[in-house]
Amino acid sequence: MKVEAWILLSLGSFFGLTAAVYWFWGHENAGGVMIFAAMLLCFVPGSYYYWWSRRMRARPEDDPNATQAQGAGVVGAFPGTSIWPFTLGMGAFFVVLALVFGIWFLVPGLGLVVWALFGGTAEGRRGGTQ
Amino acid sequence: MELPALSPQGVSARTRRWRRVRRIVALPIAALALAGCTVPTFGAAPGATTSSRSVYHLWQGFSIGAAIIGTLVVVLILWAVIFYRRKSDRIPKQSQYHIPLELTYTIVPILIVLGLFAATIVVENKEVANPKTNVTINVNAFQWGWKFTYPGENVVVVGQTTQDPEIVMPVNENVHINLTSSDVVHGFYVHAFNFSRYALPGVLNQFTLRAVSTGTYDGQCTQLCGLYHSLMFFRVKVVSQSEYTTWLASNANASAAQAAQKATNQQTSSVVPTKTSKSEENN
Amino acid sequence: MTDVLDPPVAAEVHDPAHEEHHGPTGFLKWITTTDHKVIGMSYTVTAVIMMVIGGAFAEIIRVQLSAPNNSLVSFAQYNELFTMHGSVMIYLFAGPFAFGALANIIVPIQIGAPDMAFPRLNALSYWLYLTGSITVLSGFFVAGGAASFGWVAYAPLSNSINTPGAGADLWIGGLLLTGFSAIFTGVNLCATIFYLRAPGMTMFRMPIFTWNMLVTAILILLAFPVLTAGLIMLYCDRHFGTHIFSVPGGGVPVLWQHIFWFWGHPEVYILALPFFGMVTEIIPVFSRKPVFGYKGMVFATMTIGALSLGVWAHHMFTTGVVLLPFFSIMSLLIAVPTGIKMFNWIGTMWRGEIWFSTAMLMAIGFLFTFLVGGITGIYLASPPLDFFTHDTYFVVAHFHSIVMALVLGAMGGLYYWGPKMTGYLLNETIGKVQFWFLFIGTQVFTLPGYLLGLRGMPRRVPVYPLHPSWQFLNQLSTVGAIMIGISTVAFMVNIVYSWKKYPAGDNPWDGHTLEWFTTSPPPHHNFYRLPRIRSERPTWDYNHPDHAAAEHGHHDKNPVA
Numbered sequence: 020m021k022v023e024a025w026i027l028l029s030l031g032s033f034f035g036l037t038a039a040v041y042w043f044w045g046h047e048n049a050g051g052v053m054i055f056a057a058m059l060l061c062f063v064p065g066s067y068y069y070w071w072s073r074r075m076r077a078r079p080e081d082d083p084n085a086t087q088a089q090g091a092g093v094v095g096a097f098p099g100t101s102i103w104p105f106t107l108g109m110g111a112f113f114v115v116l117a118l119v120f121g122i123w124f125l126v127p128g129l130g131l132v133v134w135a136l137f138g139g140t141a142e143g144r145r146g147g148t149q
Numbered sequence: 150m151e152l153p154a155l156s157p158q159g160v161s162a163r164t165r166r167w168r169r170v171r172r173i174v175a176l177p178i179a180a181l182a183l184a185g186c187t188v189p190t191f192g193a194a195p196g197a198t199t200s201s202r203s204v205y206h207l208w209q210g211f212s213i214g215a216a217i218i219g220t221l222v223v224v225l226i227l228w229a230v231i232f233y234r235r236k237s238d239r240i241p242k243q244s245q246y247h248i249p250l251e252l253t254y255t256i257v258p259i260l261i262v263l264g265l266f267a268a269t270i271v272v273e274n275k276e277v278a279n280p281k282t283n284v285t286i287n288v289n290a291f292q293w294g295w296k297f298t299y300p301g302e303n304v305v306v307v308g309q310t311t312q313d314p315e316i317v318m319p320v321n322e323n324v325h326i327n328l329t330s331s332d333v334v335h336g337f338y339v340h341a342f343n344f345s346r347y348a349l350p351g352v353l354n355q356f357t358l359r360a361v362s363t364g365t366y367d368g369q370c371t372q373l374c375g376l377y378h379s380l381m382f383f384r385v386k387v388v389s390q391s392e393y394t395t396w397l398a399s400n401a402n403a404s405a406a407q408a409a410q411k412a413t414n415q416q417t418s419s420v421v422p423t424k425t426s427k428s429e430e431n432n
Numbered sequence: 433m434t435d436v437l438d439p440p441v442a443a444e445v446h447d448p449a450h451e452e453h454h455g456p457t458g459f460l461k462w463i464t465t466t467d468h469k470v471i472g473m474s475y476t477v478t479a480v481i482m483m484v485i486g487g488a489f490a491e492i493i494r495v496q497l498s499a500p501n502n503s504l505v506s507f508a509q510y511n512e513l514f515t516m517h518g519s520v521m522i523y524l525f526a527g528p529f530a531f532g533a534l535a536n537i538i539v540p541i542q543i544g545a546p547d548m549a550f551p552r553l554n555a556l557s558y559w560l561y562l563t564g565s566i567t568v569l570s571g572f573f574v575a576g577g578a579a580s581f582g583w584v585a586y587a588p589l590s591n592s593i594n595t596p597g598a599g600a601d602l603w604i605g606g607l608l609l610t611g612f613s614a615i616f617t618g619v620n621l622c623a624t625i626f627y628l629r630a631p632g633m634t635m636f637r638m639p640i641f642t643w644n645m646l647v648t649a650i651l652i653l654l655a656f657p658v659l660t661a662g663l664i665m666l667y668c669d670r671h672f673g674t675h676i677f678s679v680p681g682g683g684v685p686v687l688w689q690h691i692f693w694f695w696g697h698p699e700v701y702i703l704a705l706p707f708f709g710m711v712t713e714i715i716p717v718f719s720r721k722p723v724f725g726y727k728g729m730v731f732a733t734m735t736i737g738a739l740s741l742g743v744w745a746h747h748m749f750t751t752g753v754v755l756l757p758f759f760s761i762m763s764l765l766i767a768v769p770t771g772i773k774m775f776n777w778i779g780t781m782w783r784g785e786i787w788f789s790t791a792m793l794m795a796i797g798f799l800f801t802f803l804v805g806g807i808t809g810i811y812l813a814s815p816p817l818d819f820f821t822h823d824t825y826f827v828v829a830h831f832h833s834i835v836m837a838l839v840l841g842a843m844g845g846l847y848y849w850g851p852k853m854t855g856y857l858l859n860e861t862i863g864k865v866q867f868w869f870l871f872i873g874t875q876v877f878t879l880p881g882y883l884l885g886l887r888g889m890p891r892r893v894p895v896y897p898l899h900p901s902w903q904f905l906n907q908l909s910t911v912g913a914i915m916i917g918i919s920t921v922a923f924m925v926n927i928v929y930s931w932k933k934y935p936a937g938d939n940p941w942d943g944h945t946l947e948w949f950t951t952s953p954p955p956h957h958n959f960y961r962l963p964r965i966r967s968e969r970p971t972w973d974y975n976h977p978d979h980a981a982a983e984h985g986h987h988d989k990n991p992v993a
Contacts, residue, residue: 022635023626030650030738037742037762045755049690050745057654057741068626079631087962090631097547097957100456100464104552108559111612115567115605118667119598139552192886193820204816211817215807222774226799229781233719234788241785245722245981254775255728255768262764269760269814276816277756292594328752333589334685336750336823340888343820347751349686350588351679354752367897371823371890373582375594376507379893 020072020081027065034058101142107135188213193343197366197387199359200276201343207272208343214261276344279357282325286316290328290335290348290370293377303401310380317386319393320363328354336371339385345371360387466551467956471558472537473853476846478562479529483839485569486520487920489513494877494913497906501895510894511580512572512599518583519603522699523610524565526838530706531617531652532561534845535645537853539621541947542639544630544965546957549623550616557616564609571599579603582892584696585666587677587688592670601670604663611660614702618652621645630946632965636730639945639968640723643730644709647737651698651705654741659695662688686753693744701740704834705733707841708773711795714848715777717941718792719784722969722981725776732769732776739766749818756815763813770806774799789941790863794844797871798837804875805833808882823892826885829878836874836916843870843923851936855952859934862926869919877912880905944969 035058042051079089110131117124191212195205287298294309297316308314318324328337330348338345341364346354370381388396456464465471493513496504505513540548548554571578576597581590585603588594625638625646638646666688668674675681677688716723723729739762745754746763777799786792808830811817821827843866851857884905889896896902939948949971950959963974973980 026635026646026734027650030734033738034741041742041755041758044758047690047755049687050694053658053691053694054741060654061650080629080633081635083632083634083637083966085631086964087631094546094628095549097551098466100461101466101552101555102464104466104555105463105559107556108563111560111609112563112567115563115609118605118671119567119601192883200816201820204820207814207816208811208820211811211814215810219803219807222778222803223800225775225778226781226796226803229778229784230786230796233781233784233786235720235785237785239785240720240976240979241783243722243979243981244724244783246725246727247779250779251725251728251772251776255772258768258771259765262761262767265810265814266757266761266764269764269816270757272816273756273760273814276819333594334586336890338823338888338890345750345819345822349751349753351685352751352753356752367888369888369890373511373586373589373892375589376511378511379507379890379895382897 020068020075020078022081024065024068024072027061028069031058031061031065034061098142101139103135103139103142106131106138110135191216194341196343197341197360197362197364198344199361200272201341202361203272203275204343207268210268211265214265218261277356279325279355280323282323282357284319284322285325285327286318287327287329288316288337288348289331290337290374290381291331292333292375293370293381295381295383299397302397304397306400308383310377311382313382313384315365315384315386316368317388317393317396318358318360319390320360320387322359322390324358324360326356326358328356333374334372335374335381337368338371339366339368341366342385347372360385363387363389466547466555468540468548468551468554469537469853469953469958471554472533474558475528475532475536475561476534476853478558478565479525479533482520482524482565483529484920486517486525487917489517489520491913491917493517494910496894497896498903498910500898500903505894507894508577508580511582511892512578514892515579515582515603516569516571519568519579519607521835522583522703523607524561524568526703526835526842527614527699528561528610529842530703531614531621531645531648532557534710534842534849535621535641535648535706536617538849538947539642539645540624540628541852541950541954541958542642542945543625543628543633544946544959544962545624545628546959547628548620549628550620553616554620557613557620560609560613560616564606564611564613566606567602567609568606571602574598574602584692585688586692587666587669587685588679590666590670590688591678601667604667604670608660608663611656611663614652615656615660618649618656621649622653625649630962630965633946633970636727637965637968637970640712640726640729640733641706641709641945644705644712644733647733648702648705651702651737651740655695655698655702658691659699662691662695665691686748686751689748689751690744693747694741696747697744698740700834701736703838705736707798707838707845708733710841710845710848711777711798712773712780713945714791714795714844715780717848717943718787718789718795719781720787720942721780721784722944722967722972723776724779724782725772726968728772729776732772735769736766739769746813746818749815750822760813760815764810767806767810767813774803774806789847790858790860790867791844791848791941793864793867794840794847794870797867797874798840798844801833801840801871801874801878802837804878805830805837808833821885823890824885825881825889825891828891829881829885832881833874833878836870836878840870840874843867848941849947851940852947852952852954855936856930856932857934857936857940858926859930862922862929866919866922866926869915869922873912873915873917873919875912877909877916880908880912884909939971939975942972942975944972946970949974 034054038051038054038058041054045051079085110128113124113128113131117128188209191209193205193208195202285300287300289296289298294307294312295314297306297314306314306316328346328348330350332350334350335348336345337348342358346356348354364387366385366387368383368385370378374381462474492505493510496502496510536548536554540546574597576599578599579585579595581595581600590600625642665676669677675683677683677685679685712723712729742762743759743766745759748754749756749759812821812827812830847858847863884902887899887902889902936952938951941948946962949963963970967973967981969981
């Protein structure tokens with residue numbers, strides 16, 4: 020966890036430095052704001068990882084001497100198959116078509132999106148497959 | 150401490166290799182010295198303005214560096230490819246780090262880059278400087294043509310697509326250009342000046358050109374600006390100071406109306422919108 | 433070496449049934465799968481199809497340019513063609529191929545993970561990518577044709593007055609979809625790499641490809657939201673009457689360039705880093721050595737990632753409204769980590785035992801081509817030289833050297849990992865024919881472009897005036913493009929010819945990393961067993977226990993703690 024934290028924090032610090040130099044040298048708002056935002060985007064997860072890295076034991080993947088047995092146990096929920104990503108993707112597709120061809124595409128588009136969100140959430144709560 | 154005696158084997162492989170390296174390095178340096186000041190052009194040309202010449206020299210400098218480093222890398226790759234082909238099932242030594250070497254090829258490139266940056270800054274400052282000028286030309290780009298206005302002189306030149314409007318400017322004189330665009334982004338590019346600059350809507354771009362040789366040079370829009378982008382030509386005619394004065398006098402007053410007339414008559418295509426820009430005739 | 437292989441503890445996954453045996457099949461399997469390998473294969477096939485489509489556009493463009501006033505296509509069609517060529521290649525081929533196709537398949541296996549962290553999100557990424565691609569390309573079938581404002585869509589050319597029509601809106605909409613697809617893949621890759629590594633796979637034991645994908649994923653997360661925001665602004669300008677980029681309404685056209693390139697330059701590295709990673713996997717394996725300067729390589733990748741966010745305006749030097757020295761030095765500095773990588777690649781080959789398989793040839797071709805593109809990139813980082821060459825064929829040649837190097841890397845990646853993905857090798861002879869056509873074709877195609885640019889030929893022109901040598905150089909370039917086309921045909925022929933002909937086995941190349949430890953193709957959830965991980969080359973360590981990497985050049989030290 021420490022390395023992850025330091026990667027993000029050091030990237031963020033570099034962007035912060037860049038943002039400062041650019042802001043005071045260039046007097047240009049758009050780029051200054053964007054690179055400042057990039058700094059924040061690195062600092063938010065980076066500081067979270069740092070906070071955790073000081074409070075948790077090293078995970079097996081952070082332990083250079085770990086054996087595979089230490090990784091035993093539930094890794095996570097990996098649904099085998101799921102129709103909801105496809106449904107959500109098609110919904111998003113129709114939403115985009117609504118931007119181009121007409122507002123009525125929103126009806127199937129948002130319908131599919133909402134259906135997929137509910138379906139996917141329900142599937143997730145059941146813990147995997149449908 | 151005793152130095153090793155000079156025996157055939159005693160001159161270590163390292164020394165012999167070093168001698169070979171010295172010979173290899175010495176050759177191109179000697180060749181360069183013999184060539185004297187005729188540094189190759191590397192595909193570029195000195196151009197017709199003061200800044201185009203310094204850009205050209207910068208180009209040469211970069212190219213020499215590029216040639217040396219490029220050759221070095223190509224030789225190293227070829228060396229590896231030729232001499233380390235797989236000949237057996239042997240597993241080579243699993244070396245992974247060589248800190249001094251790695252530091253060398255980190256620090257040396259940084260120094261090279263700083264050198265290139267210093268050279269860049271020198272040329273750049275020359276190029277973007279705005280020295281005192283006597284001649285000002287307003288260049289306005291539009292879809293798909295150019296309008297050149299000589300403020301205070303009552304001279305306007307307009308041309309669209311294939312009409313190739315001509316900027317006339319005096320030689321050995323700082324010419325201040327005010328570059329604008331009335332619709333989309335265009336690119337003011339004169340190849341012989343080794344220079345280009347965007348014409349941005351809503352932005353006044355200013356720069357100074359100082360032509361050092363007379364002649365007519367081709368220019369063209371380089372930034373995609375729509376259907377007839379590829380036909381947005383113009384020419385730059387650099388003339389002597391006296392010719393310039395004569396040209397100004399003969400084109401004053403009438404020129405604006407004429408140019409507008411010309412643009413309307415010689416429509417190359419009905420799609421090309423006509424921009425007579427009457428409102429700006431009073432400049 | 434009794435204890436190297438830990439007892440086979442299959443990572444217990446919350447997976448009630450092994451769907452691969454009695455799950456849906458056929459079309460239903462394709463649309464419901466959440467297996468990163470199946471999704472990755474879908475990505476691969478789609479991206480290669482996109483490459484062929486974009487390549488076909490390129491061939492038409494090159495044939496049009498083979499004569500000064502050719503009339504193969506009209507001006508309007510030409511603008512559509514190069515816009516869609518760039519868009520397809522950048523948005524729909526190179527990026528998705530890198531982080532959707534190969535990374536999706538390889539990264540989880542390389543770190544010993546059972547799948548991506550969010551398998552359903554991964555599937556969603558693919559569907560957004562596929563529908564986005566269809567949306568962008570469908571511009572050709574609407575009135576007014578496809579988008580025609582260049583792949584950079586500079587405002588105000590891209591507004592509703594200068595480019596009316598549905599084609600441009602489809603372009604924006606399609607890129608919104610693929611943009612979200614990329615963001616989701618970035619999230620997924622970050623989470624996978626941070627949370628799903630196998631025990632012992634510390635960060636500094638990850639293969640370089642995975643490292644590069646991590647930095648790529650971070651860059652995606654930093655850059656793509658900016659593009660998405662910019663596209664929404666552009667859409668609002670076109671349809672909702674906002675004036676963000678229009679001068680008459682008080683907007684600032686240059687803002688679009690800032691936003692676009694703030695995404696666009698990291699995007700260059702989002703495209704390049706994965707292929708650097710592929711080459712960094714291929715070269716050590718076929719040289720039978722560990723990657724030279726592993727830590728330097730990681731450092732170089734991180735540095736490239738960090739610097740790439742501060743260089744966007746080197747695309748805007750000629751606007752006259754950006755801070756030249758700042759962007760110049762930042763851009764020049766990127767040459768340093770890139771140079772480190774180049775020397776590390778050479779160092780890896782040095783005193784190795786190089787096996788010239790097709791994958792390795794592609795990687796060496798990458799080195800040469802990338803060298804040309806990299807060095808000319810240094811010129812363009814210098815504002816005066818950029819003023820001189822901006823928007824001429826010099827720039828076109830420069831980035832085509834780079835992207836063709838990436839294509840060489842991509843082909844290397846396919847030849848290298850294809851056996852792992854499918855279980856079958858490709859024919860090496862046809863592969864070598866493909867390599868030589870691709871490599872020579874690339875040089876014949878790009879090198880004349882540099883001269884054309886120096887002689888003043890602007891980019892994005894369907895016709896050009898009769899200058900001495902322009903036509904010849906253009907024709908040379910066209911010949912190169914056709915050779916590249918032939919190489920693509922050779923690739924297709926190879927796939928058909930080698931179809932299920934040469935079973936690969938688990939480890940055809942004597943690979944170093946974990947993907948070569950499992951079967952080809954890997955089982956559902958990737959591993960039946962895992963070796964003990966004590967370096968960045970667990971499979972090599974397992975197969976060659978006496979040849980662990982030497983810590984320093986001269987004295988061997990056992991890296992096993």
